[in-house]
Amino acid sequence: MEDDAIVLNSLETGESDLIVTLFCHNSGRISAIAKGARNSKKRFVNKLEIFTRLHVTFKQKVSTSLAFLNEAELNNIYPFLRTNYPAYLAGNVIRELLLHSIRDAESDSDLFRLTLWAFYQLDMRMAPRTVVALFFLRSFDLLGYRPELRFCTSCGAPASSHPVRFDMHSGGLICEICNGKPLRSPLSGGSLNMLNMAQSMSLEHLDRLKPGSRVSNESLRLLYSFAQHILQRDINSWSVFSAVMFKFP
């Protein structure tokens, strides 16, 4: 089988082999063994690193079994993503979310395209916190957890009519009236506008969004909390990423 793939993880095994987790365009997530990958001077040298975009040839008997990687052709290594610390941290948050949220052999070409978009934007030096926030938002949509950001999920009133907060359990906004008491820190209008635009814009135009650091930080914190709620677990990379991203206002 042949496919375009992104390397999400790479583990050393045995004397010279590697087990790589690939996110493929058509085959979804697969785990594949690359025999002799750490010794090979021809087939795999330097290619099976995280974030790398490849064209792979592999054999797989059953869709859920370990595949056997035959060949890998390098398409993109995203040079800036691997040599810039904040971009690298953002890339790690993205790949960890993918590792926790996609299942073996379930193809999702839109999510694959979104991942390529995110790595490309990080490589093109787009602000890492913006890329992560936009990736989170759009991936929730593709994973079936699209947050409701236009109306109150309880009474249906437009978000613009009252101060609102984001409610994890309902996956959307709750207005101050339905909340029953005044909101201490309602979601800012800037963040709400940015998130709404990010939901509706086409992927090709998403890079036009350039939110300020206050809007980015507020959106990112909200979306990370929602990711934790959906995944029912933490994203390990988040602690190092947020320590760098939220260091400066």
Place this chain on the structure above:
Amino acid sequence: MQVIPPALENLIEQFSRLPGIGNKSATRLALNILRRPARQAHELANALQELHSSIRLCSNCFSFSETDPCAICGDPKRNTSVVCVVEQSADMLAIEKTASFRGQYHILHGVLAPMDGIGPDELKIKELLARIHRGVIEEVIIATSSTVPGEATASFLIDLLSREEVKFTRLACGIPMGMDIKYADKYTLSRALEGRYSP
């Protein structure tokens, strides 16, 4: 019913904790030790026991050593003004084999790996800065690997060192000796062109 004797099972479990050793390999190793004379098993046990009691980290470069300072840091012929920063002790040994570096080392004990919860605080980075602040070091050579985590760690160090009054350099990256450039990937070739020199 207990099929495997507890002592053997315990050894299999201990072996299977090692990197690259699965349950099958651990069983094979444990059975191999059992088949050998008891003397050899005692020698292995003694070697393991002595490991932590006799080997410590050098307080200067943080390499594994039986003495503090280690043989390299204690060698008066080494150049103390140049420090080569590497990920692991094995990388230091690889550079030592070249016999072309006569400075000292600094072992980070890993690379930045956020998914494993390894950030700057988990590496010996503060200790590197403390060494620089002592004022003896004039040049820091960043010799982390050219892998993704190695490059990201180098990027972090470059950012940090640019705020210090010290010269810093990054290990060159390009075509290996004996390689035909036709077979080099475009990224490696591009890095080799960027890092070209006048002979």
